[in-house]
Every structure is written in structure tokens, then in C-alpha cells.
Amino acid sequence: MxxxxxxxxxxxxxxxxxxxxxxxxxxxxxxxxxxxxxxxxxxxxxxxxxxxxxxxxxxxxxxxxxxxIYPTVDEIAKQIAKRDKARIAPTGVLALYLLGLTTQIPLKAVYLTDGSQREIKIGNRTIQFKKTVPKSFAIKDELLHLIVQAF
The missing domain is CATH 1.10.10.10 (Winged helix-like DNA-binding domain superfamily/Winged helix DNA-binding domain)
Structure with a gap:
């Protein structure tokens, strides 16, 4: 067959x-x-x-x-970055949320990336990848990187 x-x-x-x-x-x-x-x-x-x-x-x-049960925006963004072989780092309100400093879930998740810049809509949520220089990824510790990006 x-x-x-x-x-x-x-x-x-x-x-x-x-x-x-x-x-x-x-x-x-x-x-x-x-x-x-x-x-x-x-x-x-x-x-x-x-x-x-x-x-x-x-x-x-x-x-x-x-x-x-749907995956979180962060899980989706990490899968996209893995596919594109790019590094990503959450910024702003999303970084605050991931650190547990706010309970607000942002409708627009903004990530810095060394990959391509784009915006992806998933339902009523948006994932935005902003192109940045490799220097932004100099901090290797994920927690410390989140703290820097949150503030």
C-alpha cells in the first residue's frame, strides 16, 4: 500500500x-x-x-x-526561536510577569532577538520580535537577564 x-x-x-x-x-x-x-x-x-x-x-x-489547554505565549516564542536558531529575551512587562513582579499577563509579548524582526498574532495576543545587537545577549544568566530587561 x-x-x-x-x-x-x-x-x-x-x-x-x-x-x-x-x-x-x-x-x-x-x-x-x-x-x-x-x-x-x-x-x-x-x-x-x-x-x-x-x-x-x-x-x-x-x-x-x-x-x-493552549501553550503559553512564552512557550510558542521559544519554539519559534528554536526553529529559527535565534536567541530571544523577554522585555518590559513580560519580563516583569515572568519574574513574578506583576500579575498582569501582557497581551503583547515583546522579545529581543538576534533573528529576524517580526510580529505574530495568535488569537487576541501578539508576539513581537525586535531585532537587537548581539551585545544584548552578553548576560548569560537567564534570571539576571530577565531582571535587566524588566527595568
Whole structure:
């Protein structure tokens, strides 16, 4: 039996853990980008994956009480940085929130990056990557870096 690209993509998603984030690039060996988009759209209609934004998909965690559990904006940003092989550092209100100094969850998460500058909308939340110089990543300790970026 010949395995179709849909079967290959579906198998990869089924074998993955719940809450895992996928990018179109993860399936590039299974066909053209248009074909992969169509397959993922069909799998989304079947409820196997959920589209977070253009090119980013999620195998949602499900809880009986809470329903679907989505990853945090920070988890999504870290996955994007990992894919792009870029360093990121949260700044401003997001850094304050991650340090526990505020309870407000920012709707716009701003990160400094040595990768490409862009803005990604996920639902009513926004992830913004601001290009910065490598000198901004001179502090290697993550906690100390958060403190510096918060203030």
C-alpha cells in the first residue's frame, strides 16, 4: 500500500505528544507547501490539530474540566526561536510577569532577538520580535537577564 502525504503527516502528529507545536517546515519532506497546507487544513477540520496562526499548528491538550489547554505565549516564542536558531529575551512587562513582579499577563509579548524582526498574532495576543545587537545577549544568566530587561 502506498502511503499518502496525509497518512504520513497524520502518523507524525498522532505519535507526537499533546501540546506539541508544529510548523509547516516540519512536514516539508512529505510534499509541497501547498499540499501540506491542504492536508493540515483537513486535519484541523477533523480536530486532530489546531491552527494557531499562519504556518503554526498545535496538537491540543484536552482536559475534562478545562477543555483545550493552549501553550503559553512564552512557550510558542521559544519554539519559534528554536526553529529559527535565534536567541530571544523577554522585555518590559513580560519580563516583569515572568519574574513574578506583576500579575498582569501582557497581551503583547515583546522579545529581543538576534533573528529576524517580526510580529505574530495568535488569537487576541501578539508576539513581537525586535531585532537587537548581539551585545544584548552578553548576560548569560537567564534570571539576571530577565531582571535587566524588566527595568
Amino acid at each position: 502506498i502511503e499518502t502525504s496525509k497518512n504520513k503527516i497524520q502518523t507524525k502528529i498522532l505519535k507526537s505528544s499533546f501540546g506539541e507545536i508544529f510548523f509547516l517546515d516540519d512536514f516539508s519532506k512529505y510534499g509541497s507547501s501547498d499540499n501540506i497546507r491542504k492536508v493540515l487544513s483537513r486535519l484541523e477540520n477533523e480536530g486532530l490539530v489546531e491552527r494557531l496562526t499562519h504556518g503554526i499548528y498545535l496538537k491540543p491538550k484536552k482536559d475534562l474540566l478545562l477543555g483545550k
